[in-house]
Amino acid sequence: MILKSYSKINLSLRVNEKLKSGLHEIQSYYCLINLSDKIQISKIKDKKDIISFKGPCAIKVKKENNSVINLLKLLRKLKLISNFYKVNITKNIPVFSGLGGGTSNAAYILKFLLKGKIKRTVFEKIEKLIGSDLRLFFYKIGFLENLKTIKVLKKKKLVFLLARPNIDCSTSEIFSKVKHFSKKTKFFLNKINTRNKFINHILVDKNELQSIVERKYPIIKTLLGDISTEKGCLFSRMSGTGSVCYGLYNTEINAKKALDRIKKKHSKFWFSIAKTV
Numbered sequence: 668m669i670l671k672s673y674s675k676i677n678l679s680l681r682v683n684e685k686l687k688s689g690l691h692e693i694q695s696y697y698c699l700i701n702l703s704d705k706i707q708i709s710k711i712k713d714k715k716d717i718i719s720f721k722g723p724c725a726i727k728v729k730k731e732n733n734s735v736i737n738l739l740k741l742l743r744k745l746k747l748i749s750n751f752y753k754v755n756i757t758k759n760i761p762v763f764s765g766l767g768g769g770t771s772n773a774a775y776i777l778k779f780l781l782k783g784k785i786k787r788t789v790f791e792k793i794e795k796l797i798g799s800d801l802r803l804f805f806y807k808i809g810f811l812e813n814l815k816t817i818k819v820l821k822k823k824k825l826v827f828l829l830a831r832p833n834i835d836c837s838t839s840e841i842f843s844k845v846k847h848f849s850k851k852t853k854f855f856l857n858k859i860n861t862r863n864k865f866i867n868h869i870l871v872d873k874n875e876l877q878s879i880v881e882r883k884y885p886i887i888k889t890l891l892g893d894i895s896t897e898k899g900c901l902f903s904r905m906s907g908t909g910s911v912c913y914g915l916y917n918t919e920i921n922a923k924k925a926l927d928r929i930k931k932k933h934s935k936f937w938f939s940i941a942k943t944v
Contacts, residue, residue, distance in 0.1 A: 670706040672756075672775040673699040673944055674766035675803050676827065676906045676913060679872035681849045682842075683813075690799055690814065691842050694852060696869050698808040698825060700941040704772060705757040708779065710750045722757040724768070727835070734773040734797050741796055745789060748780055761937055763835035765907030767804070773797045774804035800907075807944055810854050818854050823862050823943060827913045828894060828922045830929065831937040832886050834910040841908040844879045866915070870902050877905045887912060893932055897925035 678696040685691050704722075711717065716739050720728045735754055742748045754776070760768030777785070777793065785793075794801045799814050810818040859865040881888040887905060894914035895903040899921025903914040916922035922940055930938055 668708050668779065670708065670775045670779055672704040672706050672760075672768075672771045673804070674702045674704075674760045674768055674771055674941075675699050675800070676941075677765065677874060678869045678904070678915075680874040680876060680907065681852065681872075682845050682875050683851050684848050685845075686814075691845065692813055693811065694813065695811040696809075696872070697803055697811060698823070699804065699806075699944045700827065701944050702760055702766070702829065702939055702941045704760050704768060706772060706775060707753075707755040708776060709753050711753045713751055716751050717753040718756075719754070720756050720758055722759055724758040724761045725756075727762040728758060728769075734769040735776060737796055738773045738777060738793065741793060742777075742780065745792065747789065761831050761911065763837075764831055764911040765836065765905065765909045766911055767800055767907070770798050770800050771804050774801055777801075778805070812854055813851075818856075820859065820865075823865055825866075825943045826916050826919045826922050827941045828897075828900075828916060828926050828929070829911055829913050829937075829939045829941055830890055830894065830933065831911045832884070832890060832933070833935065834884050834886070836880060836884075836909040838908045841876055841879055845876070849875060866901060874905050874907075876908055880905060880909045884910070890933065890936075893929055894925070897921070897928065900925065 675697050678698060681694045683692040683694060718735055739752060756772060760766050762768060802817060806817055806819045807822060808820045812818055859868045887909060890912050891903045894900060894912060899917045900914040901917060903912065905912050926938055926940060
């Protein structure tokens with residue numbers, strides 16, 4: 668079986684409080700995009716899983732301790748699977764990027780193995796192991812109201828220019844530097860029920876972690892500025908804790924033209940054009 672493992676973009680991100688668990692309560696509008704890893708998975712007779720990674724973004728994946736290995740071990744411990752698997756993953760999603768590649772891999776394998784039928788108590792155990800953004804990959808676009816609740820939205824056609832400088836951002840480090848929290852925002856569907864309303868709504872929002880990353884890595888601010896000044900860019904922002912920066916563009920043509928120009932300024936960075944799935 669071959670699976671597509673899509674990545675995600677945080678269109679906004681608010682940090683509301685630090686929980687007793689050590690996690691931070693966040694709110695975020697997000698969407699899945701067609702930048703994806705390819706997962707080949709099949710049953711084997713061996714008594715040990717065989718996991719391999721290849722592709723342009725595989726070099727930084729931890730081979731002995733990653734989301735896929737940990738997921739399969741937990742599923743067997745919970746007696747939800749009994750077989751062992753050969754899993755080959757072609758990594759096209761950059762690691763340490765804020766796009767959720769590792770979590771996405773686990774999410775799509777989980778959906779495949781359990782055929783989408785996952786009890787809430789089981790999901791919570793898996794989420795605790797894999798990460799709190801696991802649930803994002805079960806819906807194409809939505810509003811993360813809190814760590815346990817997603818308001819699902821209708822598909823919006825959006826096109827992005829993605830750029831990643833040669834920086835590996837540590838999620839735990841970035842969150843550890845959060846000193847101020849914002850009030851929780853209420854969700855009103857009528858404010859975002861069309862594409863234009865949705866874009867205008869997230870346009871005035873922000874990623875509250877972005878300024879922390881910009882202080883540590885000034886190139887992030889420079890890159891976002893370069894993206895935002897290109898023709899057709901509606902806004903530029905960082906996804907999650909970074910380091911991928913993106914611009915939301917009014918047309919794919921403008922996004923591709925911007926890509927050509929920005930590549931000349933930052934020739935050693937990773938780039939891609941992506942659309943909502």
